[in-house]
Amino acid sequence: MEGSKLIINRDIITEAAAMAFADPNLQIPDRYDRSGEVPAGEVVVADDDESYDLPVVDMARLLDPEHREAEVAWLCSACRSWGFFQLINHGVDEAVIQKMKDNTVHFFELPLEDKNAVAVCPDGGIEGFGHHFRTSADKLDWAENLIVETQPIERRKLEFWPSNPPTFRSLLHSCLILSPFYSSSSSSLGPCNHPEKVIGIAPHSDGFGLTLLLQVNDTPGLQISKDGRWHPVRPQTSAFVINVGEILEVLTNGHYKSVFHRVVVDTERGRDTIVVFQDACINGVVKPLLELGEARYHAIDRLEYSKGHATEIFSRGERFVDILKK
Numbered sequence: 259m260e261g262s263k264l265i266i267n268r269d270i271i272t273e274a275a276a277m278a279f280a281d282p283n284l285q286i287p288d289r290y291d292r293s294g295e296v297p298a299g300e301v302v303v304a305d306d307d308e309s310y311d312l313p314v315v316d317m318a319r320l321l322d323p324e325h326r327e328a329e330v331a332w333l334c335s336a337c338r339s340w341g342f343f344q345l346i347n348h349g350v351d352e353a354v355i356q357k358m359k360d361n362t363v364h365f366f367e368l369p370l371e372d373k374n375a376v377a378v379c380p381d382g383g384i385e386g387f388g389h390h391f392r393t394s395a396d397k398l399d400w401a402e403n404l405i406v407e408t409q410p411i412e413r414r415k416l417e418f419w420p421s422n423p424p425t426f427r428s429l430l431h432s433c434l435i436l437s438p439f440y441s442s443s444s445s446s447l448g449p450c451n452h453p454e455k456v457i458g459i460a461p462h463s464d465g466f467g468l469t470l471l472l473q474v475n476d477t478p479g480l481q482i483s484k485d486g487r488w489h490p491v492r493p494q495t496s497a498f499v500i501n502v503g504e505i506l507e508v509l510t511n512g513h514y515k516s517v518f519h520r521v522v523v524d525t526e527r528g529r530d531t532i533v534v535f536q537d538a539c540i541n542g543v544v545k546p547l548l549e550l551g552e553a554r555y556h557a558i559d560r561l562e563y564s565k566g567h568a569t570e571i572f573s574r575g576e577r578f579v580d581i582l583k584k
């Protein structure tokens with residue numbers, strides 16, 4: 259963020275890291291070994307639990323006057339109880355989705371040197387190719403991650419937008435005009451022989467408005483925290499998985515929940531995802547909507563909010579909105 263120092267550490271992917279990802283027989287290097295963290299929390303097994311499936315919201319019904327009211331109520335209940343839902347019939351052109359998937363896979367398959375042409379900067383900043391965020395314990399995720407800010411246009415730093423594959427930039431330009439404030443993050447997790455030791459993406463809650471996620475392949479991995487247990491997500495093909503971020507939780511005065519989620523790795527299959535974060539105005543104030551009654555959260559300047567979120571989630575693994583609660 260301009261003019262501010264966010265406490266976000268992202269590490270470059272080194273040759274040694276790339277070798278560890280690629281060699282299933284290699285011993286897990288120390289910085290990836292999170293044996294103590296992975297077993298934290300019981301994981302729900304599909305057969306054990308009928309509430310395993312993430313609520314499905316149908317965009318066609320939301321737009322249809324006959325079904326709208328019922329579907330909106332369903333959407334609200336999903337945001338209240340899960341903080342997550344999957345959106346079907348969203349109307350995004352399948353051909354565009356396929357191109358995004360192809361470009362994402364193509365990028366992550368490039369040699370490390372090519373991907374590092376858009377590597378994260380050692381002096382900080384959120385953008386570029388590298389690991390996801392590093393925690394205070396200095397541990398790293400078992401994933402490669404590319405993050406770019408896409409909207410507003412004046413915040414784009416094209417030096418972090420890959421020029422290979424050649425269609426990547428134009429696709430980003432053409433796809434991400436959905437809202438004035440957006441950033442995009444793609445992740446690629448390789449398989450790992452020791453899924454009990456590594457974490458693809460460590461538990462966190464998202465800091466923005468809404469997060470939209472598209473799985474490139476059907477490898478499982480995403481798990482959502484609900485009622486003290488991890489619920490694995492199996493999205494329908496072509497559905498977007500959408501979740502409430504902490505800014506939206508504050509905006510709705512706590513009615514909608516920004517919940518913890520994490521990504522675990524598979525022993526055999528890799529997993530690629532495309533995520534877009536719908537952000538809020540960078541110059542604004544984060545506070546509950548007036549019409550939702552007495553505010554349950556303190557209002558905070560947007561920039562201070564971002565610093566607080568980054569510090570809490572990456573240093574202490576806590577939600578900043580809990581500190582904002584009155």
Ligand SMILES: O=C(O)CCC(=O)C(=O)O
Binds near residue numbers: 443445459464479521
């Ligand atoms: O890749 C996934 O399934 C989740 C990614 C995620 O939680 C994030 O990027 O914030």
Ligand SMILES: [Fe+2]
Binds near residue numbers: 462469519
């Ligand atoms: Fe997330």
